[in-house]
Amino acid sequence: MSSQVRFTDFKSDKQPTWCPGCGDFGTMNGMMKALAETGNDPDNTFVVAGIGCSGKIGTYMHSYAIHGVHGRALPVGAGVKMANPELEVMVAGGDGDGYSIGAGHFVHAVRRNVDMSYVVMDNRIYGLTKGQASPTSREDFETATTPEGPKQPPVNPLALALASGATFIAQSFSSDALRHQEIVQKAIEHDGFGFVNVFSPCVTFNDVDTYDYFRDSLVDLADEDYDPHDREAAKDRVLDAEKEYMGVLYQDEDSVSYESQHGLDSPMHEIDDGAPEGAMDLVREFY
Amino acid sequence: MPADFNWAIGGEAGDGIDSTGKIFAQALSRAGRHVFTSKDFASRIRGGYTAYKVRTSVEDIQSVVDRLDVLIALTPRTIEENLDELHEGSVIIYDGERTTMQDVEIPEGMVGLNVPLKGLAEEAGGAIMRNVVALGAACAVTNFPIENLDSSLKKRFGDKGQAIVDNNKKAARKGLEYVEEEYDEEDLDYDLDTTDNDYVLLNGDEAIGMGAIAAGCKFYAGYPITPATDVMTYLTGRIERFGGHVVQAEDELAAINLALGAARSGARSMTATSGPGIDLMTETFGLVATSETPLVICDVMRSGPSTGMPTKQEQGDLNTLLHGGHGEVPRFILAPTTVAECFWKTVEAFNLAEQYQTPVYLTSDLALAVTEQTFEPDAFDMDAVEIERGNVVDEESIGDHQTEQEQFKPHELTDDGVSPRAFPGTAGGAHMSTGLEHDELGRRTEDTEMRVKQVDKRDRKVETAREREDWSPREFGNSDAENLVVSWGSNEGALVEALAFLEEDGVDVRVLSVPYIFPRPDLSEEFEAAEEVVVVECNATGQFADVLEHDTLTRVKRINKYNGVRFKADELATDIKETLSA
Ligand SMILES: Cc1ncc(C[n+]2csc(CCOP(=O)(O)OP(=O)(O)O)c2C)c(N)n1
Ligand code: SF4
Numbered sequence: 001m002s003s004q005v006r007f008t009d010f011k012s013d014k015q016p017t018w019c020p021g022c023g024d025f026g027t028m029n030g031m032m033k034a035l036a037e038t039g040n041d042p043d044n045t046f047v048v049a050g051i052g053c054s055g056k057i058g059t060y061m062h063s064y065a066i067h068g069v070h071g072r073a074l075p076v077g078a079g080v081k082m083a084n085p086e087l088e089v090m091v092a093g094g095d096g097d098g099y100s101i102g103a104g105h106f107v108h109a110v111r112r113n114v115d116m117s118y119v120v121m122d123n124r125i126y127g128l129t130k131g132q133a134s135p136t137s138r139e140d141f142e143t144a145t146t147p148e149g150p151k152q153p154p155v156n157p158l159a160l161a162l163a164s165g166a167t168f169i170a171q172s173f174s175s176d177a178l179r180h181q182e183i184v185q186k187a188i189e190h191d192g193f194g195f196v197n198v199f200s201p202c203v204t205f206n207d208v209d210t211y212d213y214f215r216d217s218l219v220d221l222a223d224e225d226y227d228p229h230d231r232e233a234a235k236d237r238v239l240d241a242e243k244e245y246m247g248v249l250y251q252d253e254d255s256v257s258y259e260s261q262h263g264l265d266s267p268m269h270e271i272d273d274g275a276p277e278g279a280m281d282l283v284r285e286f287y
Numbered sequence: 288m289p290a291d292f293n294w295a296i297g298g299e300a301g302d303g304i305d306s307t308g309k310i311f312a313q314a315l316s317r318a319g320r321h322v323f324t325s326k327d328f329a330s331r332i333r334g335g336y337t338a339y340k341v342r343t344s345v346e347d348i349q350s351v352v353d354r355l356d357v358l359i360a361l362t363p364r365t366i367e368e369n370l371d372e373l374h375e376g377s378v379i380i381y382d383g384e385r386t387t388m389q390d391v392e393i394p395e396g397m398v399g400l401n402v403p404l405k406g407l408a409e410e411a412g413g414a415i416m417r418n419v420v421a422l423g424a425a426c427a428v429t430n431f432p433i434e435n436l437d438s439s440l441k442k443r444f445g446d447k448g449q450a451i452v453d454n455n456k457k458a459a460r461k462g463l464e465y466v467e468e469e470y471d472e473e474d475l476d477y478d479l480d481t482t483d484n485d486y487v488l489l490n491g492d493e494a495i496g497m498g499a500i501a502a503g504c505k506f507y508a509g510y511p512i513t514p515a516t517d518v519m520t521y522l523t524g525r526i527e528r529f530g531g532h533v534v535q536a537e538d539e540l541a542a543i544n545l546a547l548g549a550a551r552s553g554a555r556s557m558t559a560t561s562g563p564g565i566d567l568m569t570e571t572f573g574l575v576a577t578s579e580t581p582l583v584i585c586d587v588m589r590s591g592p593s594t595g596m597p598t599k600q601e602q603g604d605l606n607t608l609l610h611g612g613h614g615e616v617p618r619f620i621l622a623p624t625t626v627a628e629c630f631w632k633t634v635e636a637f638n639l640a641e642q643y644q645t646p647v648y649l650t651s652d653l654a655l656a657v658t659e660q661t662f663e664p665d666a667f668d669m670d671a672v673e674i675e676r677g678n679v680v681d682e683e684s685i686g687d688h689q690t691e692q693e694q695f696k697p698h699e700l701t702d703d704g705v706s707p708r709a710f711p712g713t714a715g716g717a718h719m720s721t722g723l724e725h726d727e728l729g730r731r732t733e734d735t736e737m738r739v740k741q742v743d744k745r746d747r748k749v750e751t752a753r754e755r756e757d758w759s760p761r762e763f764g765n766s767d768a769e770n771l772v773v774s775w776g777s778n779e780g781a782l783v784e785a786l787a788f789l790e791e792d793g794v795d796v797r798v799l800s801v802p803y804i805f806p807r808p809d810l811s812e813e814f815e816a817a818e819e820v821v822v823v824e825c826n827a828t829g830q831f832a833d834v835l836e837h838d839t840l841t842r843v844k845r846i847n848k849y850n851g852v853r854f855k856a857d858e859l860a861t862d863i864k865e866t867l868s869a
Pocket of ligand 1: 053
């Protein structure tokens with residue numbers, strides 16, 4: 001669309017009720033900038049949000065949007081895009097929303113490879129329900145519902161995505177504004193399912209996976225000689241138990257989106273006044 | 288000799304019972320005979336008894352009866368299972384050379400035709416055609432012109448090549464000739480007349496799929512479940528010809544959410560499932576209603592609870608459809624009463640969904656889903672299909688529905704409860720939809736006044752529809768009769784045929800078949816005018832009877848069947864007589 005679109009056009013006039021300092025502010029800003037930068041405007045953009053603090057993002061942004069039920073944002077996004085491939089579809093939610101209640105949909109959304117982007121605000125905790133363990137919480141992370149820690153290994157979303165056949169896997173950090181925007185932009189531009197796990201710290205309930213922790217520990221793949229098209233290299237990185245990475249970990253250059261594969265190229269909202277032409281043939285089939 | 292004729296083919300699942308039955312049913316239909324089929328099947332793919340039954344007549348038929356004139360038995364169990372429907376003079380066609388059929392005893396008074404099905408099939412080109420040999424034999428028994436079978440065989444095997452079609456034709460003739468040579472004609476005194484009519488033969492699931500396409504449905508997402516799967520099967524490969532798309536989702540949660548997404552894009556969309564799937568969809572159902580998204584959700588009921596009896600008939604989901612979901616959610620519930628009505632109610636469901644921006648439950652049942660029935664083709668007259676899209680705004684008219692800050696109001700408080708709808712992509716229409724309570728802009732609110740206004744607005748749509756649309760029941764029998772019989776769903780056919788039996792016995796009844804469950808017609812006057820009211824349904828507790836008692840403050844009598852088998856006309860007539868005199 002037009003170059004006059006500024007990222008603030010994607011802002012609604014609702015003031016976020018996130019806690020001051022919440023990582024979701026930075027995550028959202030990067031998303032809005034990436035959308036504007038890739039030539040979209042609010043009227044051709046559809047944002048699907050999950051449930052959680054992260055899911056409130058749909059309210060603070062301005063576009064066509066739906067705030068769904070817990071864990072089901074991905075199929076909604078796929079439905080939106082299949083029915084109107086001209087829309088830019090972005091799905092956003094939390095780690096609980098995406099990898100716990102919605103884990104099944106995550107695997108299948110990856111496989112389906114609909115051309116949309118999926119941004120997960122991973123704070124390794126349930127924020128909105130006030131601080132319970134999430135599927136990405138550490139094994140020994142103590143919360144009210146896991147006083148001795150969950151005692152089970154965290155889900156590895158990047159590995160899960162790779163194993164499910166992902167065509168685009170990235171990880172970013174909400175407070176590294178430029179890199180975050182750049183990574184989301186690549187997810188948008190990818191022809192297929194662009195998955196970005198964003199470390200988006202919860203300053204209220206998570207005192208382990210903090211800004212400082214991520215700032216100190218994240219390794220930026222941009223600083224290495226890394227080829228994101230090399231699936232073997234991606235495998236090593238996503239399974240690396242010692243380090244966490246930022247950047248595009250994997251991109252399949254040959255990715256063909258679901259819509260292209262199924263010849264979905266025009267919006268489905270136009271329909272005839274009566275039965276479609278040739279519909280009587282449907283009856284004749286039963287002779 | 289009876290005016291209607293009943294035959295069946297039965298064996299083990301995997302014996303090709305279904306396709307063989309269908310070949311003959313289609314041949315009958317093309318020969319201008321009415322056909323009504325039913326199936327006995329178990330929830331397994333191989334092994335286990337299964338049968339395809341066909342009732343046929345030159346007159347219109349809408350139900351099954353407890354009688355079998357010709358039975359093609361591929362296993363001994365087929366005879367056992369149908370003993371009480373067989374009668375003196377019934378013909379049983381079997382292959383005495385088949386290992387399991389060697390010791391078969393034909394019951395007293397019946398005619399056994401021992402036909403070497405496999406041997407003759409091999410002569411024609413392959414053992415696989417033994418069922419077709421049996422159909423040829425059945426033609427000999429019934430004097431049904433075998434040429435009528437040919438076009439059916441062509442339809443079934445045409446894409447496998449002319450040679451296969453020819454072999455099958457040959458196989459059928461071998462069966463025919465064998466019977467003509469080996470048996471006396473006097474023993475086989477059935478005559479299947481043909482007419483010049485050309486009927487179409489289809490089942491309820493197919494009619495729903497066809498109705499969806501006719502109504503401009505473009506998007507279908509579903510997850511396989513008996514007996515709803517045929518809706519998806521029908522649409523697959525067909526809806527694409529009309530610019531649509533079918534997705535097999537990972538589960539029902541995904542199915543309804545995919546459909547919701549497509550509906551928000553502006554596509555007419557639908558999902559279909561059965562009871563267990565409806566349970567899974569219930570949470571999102573609330574979101575669909577609150578976000579005021581037009582969506583058709585089809586529930587092809589089967590026997591519950593839990594996985595119940597998945598291949599058996601029941602109308603047990605009514606309470607769930609009426610009340611399912613937390614909180615209070617406006618909805619429409621349509622329940623087609625015949626296979627043809629499956630088509631028309633589907634069209635109506637899409638219109639109501641878009642006109643009122645509300646989810647519509649379209650509820651059919653197993654009996655409708657697996658029953659194939661003949662109709663005059665114009666029972667599906669596509670020219671009569673009308674499309675009502677409701678209040679859709681475009682770039683020009685959107686200004687009328689914006690705030691001073693040019694924000695679009697997707698939940699505008701209107702007199703009729705229906706708000707404007709902007710398809711994504713419409714300039715100036717960007718807005719948020721949510722399952723949270725919201726204001727006119729779609730933004731979350733906990734404001735007490737707005738909460739009440741939005742709840743009332745959504746309810747007002749139902750009230751508006753109640754006044755605007757026609758919710759009349761379908762009426763049969765004598766409208767002045769003192770006895771009133773009320774039914775919903777698939778029982779209509781059996782009930783209409785039961786009228787003839789009742790008339791013979793001098794019992795005069797008025798029948799109301801109700802296709803609208805919510806909103807539903809107010810039957811107070813009809814109830815008052817009646818001496819006795821009986822409500823007929825396939826469930827144990829009388830769920831529809833309960834709501835009618837609640838509506839009319841009148842006690843009703845009930846006929847409930849919940850053994851997994853649909854009502855039969857003769858049986859229902861007896862039940863009605865007994866209930867009325869009780
Ligand atoms: C079916 C259902 N179960 C539970 C909830 C309650 N719930 C709301 S948000 C949430 C967890 C959110 O965690 P996450 O996705 O990590 O998001 P965050 O709040 O941390 O951003 C839960 C369990 C719900 N809304 N729906
Ligand atoms: S609770 Fe945590 S995740 Fe939620 S808004 Fe506050 S800081 Fe952000």
